[in-house]
């Protein structure tokens with residue numbers, strides 16, 4: 001049949017050629033519906049994806065491709081109506097094959113008009129994106145697992161640091177109690193009891209923080225006040241640092257808000273600060289900087305308004321030779337039991353997920369600065385729960 005047609009050029013591309021082109025497409029189901037939703041044409045892709053041959057499909061109503069749930073809520077009708085009203089309707093969801101199995105479909109319905117502008121039918125294009133959806137689900141499951149693994153590691157680190165603090169608090173409580181048992185001076189007794197109470201309350205607060213962190217689950221993204229989050233996170237993380245270390249805050253007021261999962265940002269900060277602690281051998285000052293910045297492609301090709309959060313240390317620095325591997329999962333230069341190599345891969349994954357990036361500035365012996373770039377979001381704060 002091909003040989004009877006003239007070679008294709010725009011001037012000879014007639015309806016018949018289009019028909020053949022559409023017929024030959026196998027990756028997309030392309031078919032026409034009449035305005036009432038009955039199938040009037042059917043291509044090879046439709047036969048492959050839905051399992052009906054053209055002879056069986058033509059004349060069927062499109063609702064046969066929908067699941068019972070969707071039919072119950074009249075979804076096929078609503079999609080048709082929208083396409084007729086607005087010229088186009090799109091949808092993503094489960095559809096049925098002839099054999100009753102389901103596939104995840106991406107659907108576009110376009111209204112087709114004649115020269116007088118009257119609707120003569122609807123063109124429907126369906127793609128089977130089940131594989132893509134499954135890959136996304138696997139990816140989400142992996143991210144959730146990594147988050148969990150990371151949390152366990154971070155909990156280990158935090159409780160290690162806190163055990164030390166608890167010991168100090170217990171020492172305060174025990175010695176105050178001992179002194180009190182030997183004293184008859186009411187003023188002295190009152191002050192010792194105050195000490196005991198303050199130390200007890202601090203211990204209780206530490207446990208509460210640790211439990212909050214232990215319970216935290218990946219959450220859906222929402223608009224987050226970064227100033228608030230940084231203040232809360234650092235006061236918590238400071239407890240996990242040895243007393244020979246301090247965090248200096250250089251945080252601008254009025255940071256843009258960012259659409260993200262706050263538990264992931266907490267974790268990223270914890271990872272960066274614990275790395276700084278390790279690099280500095282557990283003493284000195286870590287600086288936490290944060291400011292707004294407009295980017296025009298100079299950082300990782302990013303454009304727009306961003307919040308930059310930097311963790312700056314004066315530690316051992318990073319050997320340029322290992323820079324390319326820094327964000328790999330399980331890459332660590334620390335000994336067994338000291339590092340898992342999961343920290344920076346979490347930071348990296350989180351930053352990309354949020355639509356930003358991480359940058360490293362460092363050289364051996366000169367300390368390191370790790371910068372998180374997170375895109376500002378100016379949406380309404382309707383769902384901004386902390």
Ligand SMILES: Nc1ncnc2c1ncn2[C@@H]1O[C@H](COP(=O)(O)OP(=O)(O)O)[C@@H](O)[C@H]1O
Pocket residue numbers: 271275276279313315316317318326331332333334338339340341342343344345367368
């Ligand atoms: N602030 C830093 N200073 C020096 N080296 C760092 C710093 N942050 C990360 N690194 C290097 O990157 C490696 C990977 O870090 P990370 O993914 O957090 O894993 P881990 O801390 O468990 O080793 C570390 O082992 C270390 O060699």
Ligand SMILES: [Mg+2]
Pocket residue numbers: 271274275339341342343344
């Ligand atoms: Mg780490």
